[in-house]
Amino acid sequence: MKITIIGTGYVGLVSGAVFADWGHDVVCLDVNQDKIDKIKEGIMPIYEEGLEELVKRIQKEGRFVATTDYELAMKHGELIFICVGTPSNQSGAADLTYVFDVAKNIGELLPENQYRVIITKSTVPVGTNHKVKETILKNSEGRKLDFDICSNPEFLREGTSIFDANNTDRVVIGTETDKAFEKMKELYNHLETTILQTSIQSAELIKYASNAFLATKISFINEISQICERVGADVKEVAQGMGLDNRIGGKFLNAGIGYGGSCFPKDVEALYRTSSEKMYDFRLLRGVIDANERQKHYFMEKVWNKYGSNLDGYVFGVLGSAFKNGTDDTRKSVALEVIKMLRGAGAKIKLADPAALENSKRDLGTIGMEYCEEFNDVFDKSDAVFILTEWSEFANINYEKMASKLKSKVIFDGKNLLNPKVLTDLGYEYHSIGRSSYL
Ligand SMILES: NC(=O)c1ccc[n+]([C@@H]2O[C@H](COP(=O)([O-])OP(=O)(O)OC[C@H]3O[C@@H](n4cnc5c(N)ncnc54)[C@H](O)[C@@H]3O)[C@@H](O)[C@H]2O)c1
Numbered sequence: 001m002k003i004t005i006i007g008t009g010y011v012g013l014v015s016g017a018v019f020a021d022w023g024h025d026v027v028c029l030d031v032n033q034d035k036i037d038k039i040k041e042g043i044m045p046i047y048e049e050g051l052e053e054l055v056k057r058i059q060k061e062g063r064f065v066a067t068t069d070y071e072l073a074m075k076h077g078e079l080i081f082i083c084v085g086t087p088s089n090q091s092g093a094a095d096l097t098y099v100f101d102v103a104k105n106i107g108e109l110l111p112e113n114q115y116r117v118i119i120t121k122s123t124v125p126v127g128t129n130h131k132v133k134e135t136i137l138k139n140s141e142g143r144k145l146d147f148d149i150c151s152n153p154e155f156l157r158e159g160t161s162i163f164d165a166n167n168t169d170r171v172v173i174g175t176e177t178d179k180a181f182e183k184m185k186e187l188y189n190h191l192e193t194t195i196l197q198t199s200i201q202s203a204e205l206i207k208y209a210s211n212a213f214l215a216t217k218i219s220f221i222n223e224i225s226q227i228c229e230r231v232g233a234d235v236k237e238v239a240q241g242m243g244l245d246n247r248i249g250g251k252f253l254n255a256g257i258g259y260g261g262s263c264f265p266k267d268v269e270a271l272y273r274t275s276s277e278k279m280y281d282f283r284l285l286r287g288v289i290d291a292n293e294r295q296k297h298y299f300m301e302k303v304w305n306k307y308g309s310n311l312d313g314y315v316f317g318v319l320g321s322a323f324k325n326g327t328d329d330t331r332k333s334v335a336l337e338v339i340k341m342l343r344g345a346g347a348k349i350k351l352a353d354p355a356a357l358e359n360s361k362r363d364l365g366t367i368g369m370e371y372c373e374e375f376n377d378v379f380d381k382s383d384a385v386f387i388l389t390e391w392s393e394f395a396n397i398n399y400e401k402m403a404s405k406l407k408s409k410v411i412f413d414g415k416n417l418l419n420p421k422v423l424t425d426l427g428y429e430y431h432s433i434g435r436s437s438y439l
Pocket of ligand 1: 006007008009010011012029030031032035083084085086098101102121122123124154155156157158262263
């Protein structure tokens with residue numbers, strides 16, 4: 001099939017590359033010339049395992065073209081995927097400017113009398129696909145366009161997105177016509193997974209409801225961690241015991257400093273806004289958002305309790321700034337927020353991250369920061385070490401050996417990554433979340 005992707009970011013680039021890998025003929029478009037030039041040279045704008053090799057291969061095989069040429073992209077695809085960003089606006093609702101910019105361009109440039117399916121993969125509030133259709137028609141200036149709209153939300157996880165695209169739990173296809181559904185089914189039919197046909201509105205809401213539910217699990221276990229600290233329980237044990245019930249499942253039950261990233265915070269907030277606009281007070285979701293906001297402050301209380309609120313003269317090693325492991329993405333990373341709070345109180349920070357140092361430099365600048373290529377360097381004469389991203393590499397550090405480099409043997413583990421008993425046996429003062437018997 002001939003496929004056009006508009007917006008070559010995490011979702012667009014990975015989807016485009018995977019579709020080409022499945023044998024389709026893909027054109028990926030972006031307005032960012034620099035990004036497109038880099039992709040052509042085989043330099044990936046994002047860190048994602050296996051992506052560079054894949055994109056180099058499909059470009060060489062002639063099945064993947066990166067471009068900024070809208071006309072070419074519109075002529076090419078029988079399936080046209082919209083994958084641009086939908087960040088939060090100031091009120092917390094989804095900012096749909098990029099989506100409608102694209103819809104306008106489609107209206108202006110789509111060839112006449114050639115059937116196309118216009119698919120929104122970006123996460124958009126209910127009703128957006130229909131507004132995309134209106135915008136396309138409004139900008140078509142009377143030309144005879146032949147198209148259907150489709151909502152095909154994306155569920156990939158950064159860090160494992162290529163694997164996810166090939167092994168997805170489900171494909172959701174919301175359409176108004178069977179013709180569009182059949183075209184979409186043709187694309188995904190080879191996957192051993194459920195292909196769910198829904199209305200467009202249901203497909204749009206499935207994405208938000210799924211992310212909101214996962215965020216709820218995280219906030220729930222974070223709230224439980226607070227109880228654990230007050231009653232002497234261990235949240236890891238509690239989560240394990242809960243997760244063994246297959247009605248609950250163990251995933252997304254890791255207590256920590258709260259959820260961040262480019263999706264959960266904005267999607268949960270956007271769903272809350274949608275429900276408010278529809279005159280429904282979604283109180284449970286408000287609680288999820290509030291609990292998440294509180295969680296990093298609970299973590300910081302441990303710091304204030306130990307050092308007071310003035311951190312002048314302290315040097316802290318920080319392991320991790322990406323919003324989660326496996327990615328260089330620092331958008332809405334809680335790790336960055338914690339670093340800013342420590343630095344704001346006067347501390348100097350030595351930061352290491354396996355993938356996110358470049359993005360961190362952009363977000364944090366140089367004042368009060370030292371960026372370390374080697375993990376071991378963050379231990380050098382530091383007053384404490386903070387673990388803020390759950391990279392497995394950090395669990396494998398030799399903490400016994402590192403102890404002698406530190407000024408004092410103190411760890412604040414914001415991800416409950418390490419074994420408290422092992423660390424305390426090594427003489428560390430070990431702070432974590434919801435494991436009160438170890439501070
Ligand atoms: N990142 C994820 O893990 C993930 C997962 C599922 C769904 N989503 C959703 O997918 C959408 C895209 O997210 P992302 O993380 O890939 O965003 P991103 O910011 O990485 O990429 C968006 C791209 O769109 C380009 N763009 C903006 N305006 C454009 C236009 N008019 N024409 C062409 N290109 C344009 C930007 O230059 C950018 O490269 C969002 O709605 C997001 O919520 C993201």
